Amino acid sequence: MNKPVKIRTTNLCFSYYNHPVLQDVTLQFFENSLTAIVGPSGVGKSTFLMTLNRLWEEIPGARMKGRIEIKFNGSFHDIYARSYSLPQLRRAVGMVFQVPNPLPMSIFKNIALPLKLAGIRDRSLISYKVEQALKRAYLWEEVKDRLTDSALKLSGGQQQRLCIARALILEPEVLLVDEPTSSLDGKAASVIEELLLSLREHCTILAVSHYWDQVKRIADVVVELSNSHHQSNIYHHQKPQPV
Amino acid sequence: MINIPEKAAEKLFLLPTVISIAITIGIFGFMLLLGLPLIIRGGHFLNLLAQSWAPGSGLYGIYPMIVGSLSIASLSLVFAFPLSLGCSVLISVVGHEVFGRFLRGVVQLMTGIPTVIYGFVGVFLLVPRIREIFQRGSGMCILSASLMLAVLISPTMILFFTDSFDHVPKSYGQAAEALGASKGQKFLYVTLPCAWRGVLTGLILAGGRALGDTLIALMLAGNAIQIPGSVLDSARTLTSHIALVFAADYESLEFKSIFACGMSLYLLATLLVLGARGLWHRNEGEK
Numbered sequence: 269m270n271k272p273v274k275i276r277t278t279n280l281c282f283s284y285y286n287h288p289v290l291q292d293v294t295l296q297f298f299e300n301s302l303t304a305i306v307g308p309s310g311v312g313k314s315t316f317l318m319t320l321n322r323l324w325e326e327i328p329g330a331r332m333k334g335r336i337e338i339k340f341n342g343s344f345h346d347i348y349a350r351s352y353s354l355p356q357l358r359r360a361v362g363m364v365f366q367v368p369n370p371l372p373m374s375i376f377k378n379i380a381l382p383l384k385l386a387g388i389r390d391r392s393l394i395s396y397k398v399e400q401a402l403k404r405a406y407l408w409e410e411v412k413d414r415l416t417d418s419a420l421k422l423s424g425g426q427q428q429r430l431c432i433a434r435a436l437i438l439e440p441e442v443l444l445v446d447e448p449t450s451s452l453d454g455k456a457a458s459v460i461e462e463l464l465l466s467l468r469e470h471c472t473i474l475a476v477s478h479y480w481d482q483v484k485r486i487a488d489v490v491v492e493l494s495n496s497h498h499q500s501n502i503y504h505h506q507k508p509q510p511v
Numbered sequence: 512m513i514n515i516p517e518k519a520a521e522k523l524f525l526l527p528t529v530i531s532i533a534i535t536i537g538i539f540g541f542m543l544l545l546g547l548p549l550i551i552r553g554g555h556f557l558n559l560l561a562q563s564w565a566p567g568s569g570l571y572g573i574y575p576m577i578v579g580s581l582s583i584a585s586l587s588l589v590f591a592f593p594l595s596l597g598c599s600v601l602i603s604v605v606g607h608e609v610f611g612r613f614l615r616g617v618v619q620l621m622t623g624i625p626t627v628i629y630g631f632v633g634v635f636l637l638v639p640r641i642r643e644i645f646q647r648g649s650g651m652c653i654l655s656a657s658l659m660l661a662v663l664i665s666p667t668m669i670l671f672f673t674d675s676f677d678h679v680p681k682s683y684g685q686a687a688e689a690l691g692a693s694k695g696q697k698f699l700y701v702t703l704p705c706a707w708r709g710v711l712t713g714l715i716l717a718g719g720r721a722l723g724d725t726l727i728a729l730m731l732a733g734n735a736i737q738i739p740g741s742v743l744d745s746a747r748t749l750t751s752h753i754a755l756v757f758a759a760d761y762e763s764l765e766f767k768s769i770f771a772c773g774m775s776l777y778l779l780a781t782l783l784v785l786g787a788r789g790l791w792h793r794n795e796g797e798k
Contacts, residue, residue, distance in 0.1 A: 323688060355691040359690075365685070370686075434690065
């Protein structure tokens, strides 16, 4: 692949209560591409995603070794360096979870929350950005007349797109997506797939997926994790470019 | 098959429900009945609430005691609320897990300490300090009673608050974290808005406890029958009044007045609960 590298992990090891999950994972991910991470259950796919925005740190018994660097503003930064700001990292590396997790507040407030957390107070700017994010997540037309309704009233597929919009509003450079369609029906899933493909232009996407047909449809690169004899094996599949 | 035991269980549980409702209503009726002579003599019940206390001139109004009760209870809530909120945040949000468990244990232990112990501590440690600091009166005043009462009611609040914080779904917190929320932001924007019902419930129960507590006010507030002008004035609560009159007298109209006190307490507590329920349901509509 001739795109520049965005993320690189070096000798990444991860364990829960001394039970190894990831062993010696050294990988690279490329800018503006969608990498699918596949593999059997329990192999550490979701854990791997969480190492990239440090979300595992609150989990009791979790330990990590190794190095993760992400390129921001043209140079690689060790995201676990003491000087590196955690909120800043989380704003640059968005995440969408397996089960949609809208917060119990209105649609508008859900999307605007990251801006609020980042200290943005300008109301007209917030409204503008919320609209942009909802449009990018293909949700605007469905919710524009009921932005003050509770986000919990939306359907599963809409909730997931809401969560994507919420992750997009800060314009992250990396988007981590953990089985985004596993709790949705086929139609809602294909909307999400199309959405992810359109987002590739602006960010580096890492998506965990269980479905091979989905992976074939959307992935530029496939990374397969497998776990044998407490060893993480990595297989790279380069998707042939369509002629 | 399942239906018969289910019906039987329903009947079985209906019995204690009916009994507890009957007791609640019965107590109110009992107080009304025994306070009746005073209510008839003193005119309307409302007059009794607004009149001052001067048994010599045939006035048995309990207004000073109502003011005393309300001011001590509300001031203790003012002291206890920030303390409890801070403590519960430390236990279930920011504190280290082991320290949180330890602190929770201490708080649980506090709920079991008899009120009279707090009263003693207040008399020997708090009252002299208050007297020295403010150089006014005996130190037996609204301030002393509310400070000690705040210590008494805090554990109730803390346990309710921590419980409601712990019940906020983990996925909400994780969502906020993934969006770049700091611990403080996560608490302010996610945990607190989700847990406000528990916070409200704790506040009301603690308020009820402060209103209903007798010993602390009896031992620390000075018990003068007057409308207090400042927090350093002595005051008598409805509950202390009942205890003091009850201990001295059995037949007079003065004695009957304590039933009016009982009724007022009852009504205040009911109003508190109804107000809270109103707030609860109004906000439910918004959701």
